[in-house]
Amino acid sequence: DAGVIQSPRHEVTEMGQEVTLRCKPISGHDYLFWYRQTMMRGLELLIYFNNNVPIDDSGMPEDRFSAKMPNASFSTLKIQPSEPRDSAVYFCASSLGSPGNTIYFGEGSWLTVV
């Protein structure tokens, strides 16, 4: 079975540009998560969705970040305008909500803002 699929795998962009990261969760999973990983802060939850509805976006750094999930098989994380401090690895993950649920991660999108 296909796992969580993210694109792009790597992106280098200039400060001020818009960045869009994409995610396809595992088919049938009803929860989708966006995480950010940096050396300084480790893995941080940015936002998560249940059945395409945003449930908790308290981890989103600021208004420059936005996430959408228009359907069960696709989500985007957008940064506009991007800043150098946004450089990080962004992971999408999904799970099937149930007691004892397990969260599966994609391979990540490695973002560098110069």
Next chain:
Amino acid sequence: GQQLNQSPQSMFIQEGEDVSMNCTSSSIFNTWLWYKQDPGEGPVLLIALYKAGELTSNGRLTAQFGITRKDSFLNISASIPSDVGIYFCAGLLSEGAQKLVFGQGTRLTINP
């Protein structure tokens, strides 16, 4: 906010040695998960623990859910070069909760 304290931060061992790492918290968790992250990849689930006191093995890996529900450990026996990577503990605070809290990670380096 809730925090998981993972230790040690890094380990340098010889191939064949056993490894032990742990996570502690001041909060009570209902689920503990252990992930491994290889360079350039996302975290991959190794072991999931759902009940206090539960001891679970996955090959050379063994993990336990502490009785107090505030800690967990992961042991790796007879380490091999492919065990190199970063190991993360993660916890879910309540049954059905979806917000994973992650430890800071333990970076494992193995000398052949």
